[in-house]
Amino acid sequence: MQNNGQASKNIRLAGIVEESIVDGDGLRFTIFVQGCPHKCIGCHNPHTHDFDAGKDYEVGELCEKIFSNPLLSGVTFSGGEPFCQPKSLIAIAQKAKEKGLNIWCYTGYTQEEILKNAKTDSDIAELLNLIDVLVDGPFIEEQKDLTLKFRGSKNQRIIQL
Numbered sequence: 001m002q003n004n005g006q007a008s009k010n011i012r013l014a015g016i017v018e019e020s021i022v023d024g025d026g027l028r029f030t031i032f033v034q035g036c037p038h039k040c041i042g043c044h045n046p047h048t049h050d051f052d053a054g055k056d057y058e059v060g061e062l063c064e065k066i067f068s069n070p071l072l073s074g075v076t077f078s079g080g081e082p083f084c085q086p087k088s089l090i091a092i093a094q095k096a097k098e099k100g101l102n103i104w105c106y107t108g109y110t111q112e113e114i115l116k117n118a119k120t121d122s123d124i125a126e127l128l129n130l131i132d133v134l135v136d137g138p139f140i141e142e143q144k145d146l147t148l149k150f151r152g153s154k155n156q157r158i159i160q161l
Contacts (some may be wrong), residue, residue: 011088024104026073038108042141048080093130
């Protein structure tokens with residue numbers, strides 16, 4: 001699991017969706033982090049794979065944008081791979097939780113892999129502790145199923161944490 005150790009002041013993103021109804025329950029602010037080691041064949045967001053692409057955002061400004069919408073029920077971390085930028089996402093998740101918002105996170109890692117890495121990486125452990133719903137597992141093109149709610153392939157799980 002690649003953790004870039006980036007300070008929580010900035011985050012590298014592929015983009016944001018300010019109002020999404022497809023990235024978890026309710027109306028959500030979705031953050032697409034830049035950089036992904038999985039590079040799943042058939043990925044819905046292949047432009048997020050390159051760690052050097054995307055744009056830097058200031059975490060405080062991003063939070064202001066999130067909290068300016070009183071209709072949001074939560075924030076979703078997607079990607080790219082969120083667990084490659086845990087420090088920045090911890091800062092966002094902490095502020096979101098203070099505002100009563102829930103956190104969904106999409107990851108190409110399985111929950112078991114994340115738990116194993118959390119034993120030696122306190123940032124990964126802290127981010128995992130802030131997540132309410134984890135959608136885990138790599139996208140597997142052979143298991144693609146467009147009828148699944150909130151996920152792309154049958155191997156992916158929606159886990160209430």
